[in-house]
Amino acid sequence: MRRRRLAHAALAGLLVVGGLGAAAAFPASATGSAPAHRDVSARPASDGILTAMRHDFGLTPEQAEARLADEKTATALDPKARRIAGAAYAGSWFDARSGRLTVAVTADAPAATRRALDAAGADVRTARHSARRLDSVKSRLDRLSAPSGISGWHVDAKANKVVVDIVREDRSDNDVQRFLAKVRESGPVTVKTVADAPRTLAAGTVGGDPYYTGNVRCSIGFSVYGGFVTAGHCGQPGAGVSGWDGSYIGTFQGSSFPDNDYAWVSVGSGWWTVPVVLGWGTVSDQLVRGSAVAPVGSSVCRSGSTSHWHCGTVLALNETVNYSQGAVHQLTRTSACAEPGDSGGSFITGDQAQGTTSGGWGNCSSGGETWFQPINEILGRYGLTLHTYTG
Template identity: 65%
Template structure:
């Protein structure tokens, strides 16, 4: 059995370890909903107070409102049917707002507890179709990504401002605008193009594939999930002390950025994300998707624990290596070596770190691969408390 340091890395990224006698259950998000409501951990409340400048009461109220919004979102989507045009969490009001293309289902959506905004010109299905059409257009590197924006009811394309008039950029934008309702957003502040966040071999709490260091994401039955750019199928995976963990069983990058690793050799799984001393270690109880506007936190082996806000869902991020589709965008910072690490909102697993720009000194933004997509792709079951 590995000693405490190995157990620590497992916790750090959430994945392996745990103590004998810690019973880890398994289940889907729907199953998690049937369990008794659990209060927010003291550590998570402390993190929100620090990063959002909340009082203890404000942090508690925010987490409770976000948990309710995630539940409302599922019910509202079903009630809205084909009129659903997007949703987001209104942090000032503490409620979920749902956009609709008509009024026929408005009362049914209100009955779920959501606020309703009617008059949207395009359904979410229509905007998703437009985004997928743009996904098929080869983008120049100065186009950093594109996404469905529920608030503006458009597909927003991000372009480096300094290259807005570049011939290749203009040609791409012409094709994108032909696909449907598109708004171009000139990015002024990004210090660099988004990039995957793997790292070379350095000390710390990593896992290694060759000379690449990444972070563990979430425990699944028989292993853990992480980022696809961290390694290829069949590659051996080692802990910080060079102890063998397992092998990469499946990996995709680009297109997606997902992988999973089987575990053995004295390693085992546990439903925990390491708080790195910033907060207490966090239990994972499900994987309900946090709406746009929700608070979210990240754990990784380089920059440890940081929090921020969900900026967008279903985004395409255009890395130099190729695009990654259906990513979630946040303003949480990250650094090389954090790739694959855990994104969690409340006690709900959200995804694994893919890439971003900036750092945790001056700030930055990140994208993650949603965990539910990884579970579905590989037929895995999340380990939950």
């Protein structure tokens, strides 16, 4: 859908001519006045996020607000809980049923540590293997060359194991079986069968509200000062970027793929950035206020130029995904769907930026899963500052 004019409900003073990908950059025809806005500081998220949550999770308005408030509390508690647990830390996740952060610790965790976690507001569970042990096993797998029938691997804190995903139709492949035999020797590993292999989500040139690099269409992720971040597989350093109408936006200044899947594009020629994720007319646009990492189990919503708004759950952190082009590390796995052309688009929990769309399997008709590159890693790699709204 090409929009001729887009009004941001929360940024009433900014009018945008034309549409962009998951746009964080806007043309010079936008007004430059200070934005008027209503006070949303007391709410866990904008009306758009709440609407999407109600639609994709089947929640009432009150349940959607309560879950996002609980997730915000769990997100703030997570790094504190890791420090309290210390060497006994065995993983953590948000439990949607209890609305609390669950923290696993090894059996040798002192009673004082368990009491401190309980006092901080976490539910405590006992696990056999520490997070350090599981991360070490995953690191050994990261050094292996995996066949195409292995779609990826990650640490599952709930299972207290490293999960290796194999594509269903490749279960009997000799190379897959040899790889599995090798990884089982590495430590606590379990195997899971998945429906399909992940793929990157760039697309050929079609109409809509994307950005283009040559004949590749992708989606803008988040504004940073001086440009925006997106997926690395969408373009190489030096490649020019144009908007939906063919006008020049800027240039890829940095890009990495595979191994990583991130990039940033400088903005020029009258374009500038604002801290907004588009709702595509389905929901209101969302202000970006920070980049606190949502724990496993949290809700997350995605915006992209093909499938627009969809929500899901964070399924795993720090996953290695074995694309046909090569392995990409430290991705976050979600149950949100995506389609070709959504690459680079925004993942956000509440008003906190999470990352940029990398790839996935399935689609938004039959369902699937999607991975994103965490935003804080991209910012740190290129020394960028996320453009956030502080009103």
